[in-house]
Amino acid sequence: MREDEFFAGIAKRLGRSSALTTAPARDVVGAPDFWQSYALPEEERLEKFCVELEKLGGSAVVYDSKASLLQGLSGFLETLQPRTVGMWSGAFTAEFDVDRVLAGREVVYWGTDGANSVARMAQVDVGITGCDFAIADTGTVVLMSDIHKGRSVSLLPSVHVVLIKSSQIRTRMGEVWAEVLQQHGGHLPSSIHFISGPSRSSDIENDLSIGVHGPATVYALIWQE
Amino acid sequence: MSTEKDAIQVTTIVDRSRLALQDDFLRGAVRFTTERLRGRKAASSEELGNWEAWRERGRQIRSHTIAHLDYYLRQFVDNVQAHGGHVYFAANAEEAAQTIVKIVEKKQAKLAVKSKSMVSEEIHINKHLQERGIEVVETDLGEYIIQLAGEMPSHIIIPAIHKTRSQIKDLFTAAGATNLTTDTKDLTAFARRALRDKFLRADVGMTGCNFAIAESGSVVLFTNEGNGRMVSTLPKTHIVTMGMERILPTFADLEVMANLLPRSATGQKLTTYMSVITGPRRAEEADGPDELHIVILDNGRSSQLGDDEFQEVLHCIRCGACLNVCPVYRHIGGHAYGSVYPGPIGAVLTPLLNQGEAYQDLPYASSLCGACYEACPVKIPLHDMLVALRRRNVEQGRTKWAERMAFQGYRMVFAKAGRYKRVMRLARKAQKPLLRQGYVESTMGPLMGWTESRHAPALAKSSFRERFQSMQQAWRRGEDGGDQV
Numbered sequence: 001m002r003e004d005e006f007f008a009g010i011a012k013r014l015g016r017s018s019a020l021t022t023a024p025a026r027d028v029v030g031a032p033d034f035w036q037s038y039a040l041p042e043e044e045r046l047e048k049f050c051v052e053l054e055k056l057g058g059s060a061v062v063y064d065s066k067a068s069l070l071q072g073l074s075g076f077l078e079t080l081q082p083r084t085v086g087m088w089s090g091a092f093t094a095e096f097d098v099d100r101v102l103a104g105r106e107v108v109y110w111g112t113d114g115a116n117s118v119a120r121m122a123q124v125d126v127g128i129t130g131c132d133f134a135i136a137d138t139g140t141v142v143l144m145s146d147i148h149k150g151r152s153v154s155l156l157p158s159v160h161v162v163l164i165k166s167s168q169i170r171t172r173m174g175e176v177w178a179e180v181l182q183q184h185g186g187h188l189p190s191s192i193h194f195i196s197g198p199s200r201s202s203d204i205e206n207d208l209s210i211g212v213h214g215p216a217t218v219y220a221l222i223w224q225e
Numbered sequence: 226m227s228t229e230k231d232a233i234q235v236t237t238i239v240d241r242s243r244l245a246l247q248d249d250f251l252r253g254a255v256r257f258t259t260e261r262l263r264g265r266k267a268a269s270s271e272e273l274g275n276w277e278a279w280r281e282r283g284r285q286i287r288s289h290t291i292a293h294l295d296y297y298l299r300q301f302v303d304n305v306q307a308h309g310g311h312v313y314f315a316a317n318a319e320e321a322a323q324t325i326v327k328i329v330e331k332k333q334a335k336l337a338v339k340s341k342s343m344v345s346e347e348i349h350i351n352k353h354l355q356e357r358g359i360e361v362v363e364t365d366l367g368e369y370i371i372q373l374a375g376e377m378p379s380h381i382i383i384p385a386i387h388k389t390r391s392q393i394k395d396l397f398t399a400a401g402a403t404n405l406t407t408d409t410k411d412l413t414a415f416a417r418r419a420l421r422d423k424f425l426r427a428d429v430g431m432t433g434c435n436f437a438i439a440e441s442g443s444v445v446l447f448t449n450e451g452n453g454r455m456v457s458t459l460p461k462t463h464i465v466t467m468g469m470e471r472i473l474p475t476f477a478d479l480e481v482m483a484n485l486l487p488r489s490a491t492g493q494k495l496t497t498y499m500s501v502i503t504g505p506r507r508a509e510e511a512d513g514p515d516e517l518h519i520v521i522l523d524n525g526r527s528s529q530l531g532d533d534e535f536q537e538v539l540h541c542i543r544c545g546a547c548l549n550v551c552p553v554y555r556h557i558g559g560h561a562y563g564s565v566y567p568g569p570i571g572a573v574l575t576p577l578l579n580q581g582e583a584y585q586d587l588p589y590a591s592s593l594c595g596a597c598y599e600a601c602p603v604k605i606p607l608h609d610m611l612v613a614l615r616r617r618n619v620e621q622g623r624t625k626w627a628e629r630m631a632f633q634g635y636r637m638v639f640a641k642a643g644r645y646k647r648v649m650r651l652a653r654k655a656q657k658p659l660l661r662q663g664y665v666e667s668t669m670g671p672l673m674g675w676t677e678s679r680h681a682p683a684l685a686k687s688s689f690r691e692r693f694q695s696m697q698q699a700w701r702r703g704e705d706g707g708d709q710v
């Protein structure tokens with residue numbers, strides 16, 4: 001069907017001679033006031049994030065320095081013994097110095113294999129990413145894709161390790177949107193993923209199963225700055 | 226409405242319910258799940274607090290958006306195109322299916338993977354693609370099971386609600402699994418392996434759209450398994466099919482829906498994944514689709530705009546809460562509705578989207594108790610709409626012949642006292658062969674609809690008038706009024 005006919009049809013049904021072209025006035029936008037003013041202090045935000053993520057079957061551990069976080073990560077990999085580790089590339093690696101604890105392991109850096117990147121990431125056991133924001137209310141991490149921050153790293157491996165700085169944690173989703181729009185205007189990244197715990201399904205006789213398509217383990221390491 | 230959908234509708238809701246009621250497992254499963262979902266919804270909405278304030282906000286946002294759909298849809302379309310996405314408009318199911326077939330054929334695709342989407346059921350896209358030799362694989366675990374079984378979903382959130390684990394094991398074994406047990410972990414692991422291979426090989430990924438954000442041209446998907454992310458990340462071409470009413474003006478509004486939808490659907494605070502997709506991948510990115518195509522479907526929706534009684538049906542966010550609380554759905558399950566959308570929302574939406582005779586009996590599959598309205602996160606008055614649809618059926622003379630005759634007879638008999646008396650005397654005689662211990666029992670004949678599953682009380686041997694007369698005579702004679710039933 002032609003676009004102009006489609007819109008003319010809608011306008012006519014709504015009792016207009018042609019489609020509206022100016023923004024209609026709105027008296028209510030977004031969440032109720034009591035929710036918009038809901039903001040936890042930093043310490044509580046951190047705690048709430050951990051509690052909510054654990055409820056979903058994820059794990060969250062808080063470290064008081066970058067060095068101890070790296071030690072934690074190293075210990076985690078030591079226990080898991082993955083054959084390969086996949087990781088975001090670019091600024092993230094430098095910021096957390098992750099390379100220091102990956103010596104001796106086979107590491108796949110996102111985007112360095114060109115057209116083969118996805119196929120390689122599909123063979124990886126553990127994917128390590130950072131995040132752009134985290135949300136205390138729902139135990140959520142927010143990942144925005146770009147050339148260094150591939151979607152596949154948090155999706156294809158069975159284990160997703162996410163490194164978080166406590167300053168990235170917000171109380172509720174609305175705060176994240178306000179900041180994202182401020183940073184990007186209308187030009188959002190090609191995808192933004194809000195991830196809350198491991199992949200799950202109740203489709204077989206209502207029995208909860210974990211790790212259906214996405215990662216079965218979500219492990220958050222938080223650096224309390 | 227397409228004729229092929231007419232063909233599916235060969236039985237009435239009564240026939241289909243009778244079938245469903247015979248399936249004990251189905252009834253048990255439906256009750257179990259719906260109760261569980263309902264319980265979790267109650268817990269999670271209580272935890273949120275101010276549920277009524279949230280519902281009202283949800284209603285206001287949907288109401289404003291639909292009342293200005295021309296503006297917001299335009300804004301959405303412009304923004305999609307600005308990000309390099311392609312947009313198509315389809316007046317009906319057939320047009321939408323043809324549009325998608327054309328895109329898929331142009332890509333010379335052999336394999337398409339899909340995440341769960343009710344709209345794609347509405348346009349029967351799988352059938353269209355398969356007819357052209359294109360393999361279509363449903364990747365939501367429940368939908369995958371249903372597809373292997375060759376059935377339709379029976380719940381909009383939990384499509385395979387009616388399948389037992391041993392049935393699932395058999396289906397998976399037929400699909401190539403070996404040494405499978407009925408353990409959930411085992412079954413899930415097989416599906417993960419089988420589908421992972423499909424994701425990586427697929428040429429086209431197809432999704433629905435929970436919300437389309439006007440201010441940015443983004444498509445928002447709520448999923449739990451991660452298949453929605455796979456389908457929108459791995460194949461080179463991503464095709465989105467959306468109803469024209471899926472629009473939300475801003476991300477601030479999305480926060481409200483993100484609080485309402487998962488709680489109402491599964492009792493979760495938020496689904497595991499909420500993915501916000503804006504255009505195809507950017508030039509240097511190594512994953513994400515090269516092309517994003519968005520097909521916007523009308524298929525009877527625009528006819529509800531400007532209709533005082535039914536415009537609100539477009540506010541629906543497809544959460545399934547009204548199914549979970551509906552006493553009729555809980556008894557007969559989703560298949561009995563014989564339509565893509567079951568439950569109270571299906572009983573309203575289906576006859577509205579499909580003008581003509583088929584499905585016009587669905588509005589009767591309700592006890593009008595109003596539980597659906599109470600459960601609806603955007604306060605759609607479904608029970609009022611059901612009554613309005615029934616009224617419309619009567620106005621259009623669409624009631625059954627026997628029902629019309631019965632009501633005409635009723636009017637004739639009750640209009641004159643003498644006529645009424647004579648008819649009742651006749652009826653008392655006529656009921657005699659059907660009487661069993663003071664009740665009318667009959668599994669055939671004109672009274673069947675009432676008496677087949679329960680007994681009708683018999684007409685008294687004499688009427689109140691006759692008894693009153695004899696009581697008066699007795700009083701005059703100074704006797705006690707006898708109880709002479």
Ligand code: SF4
Nearest residue numbers: 541542544545547601
């Ligand atoms: S009518 Fe309301 S309760 Fe039913 S599916 Fe739609 S939004 Fe949910």
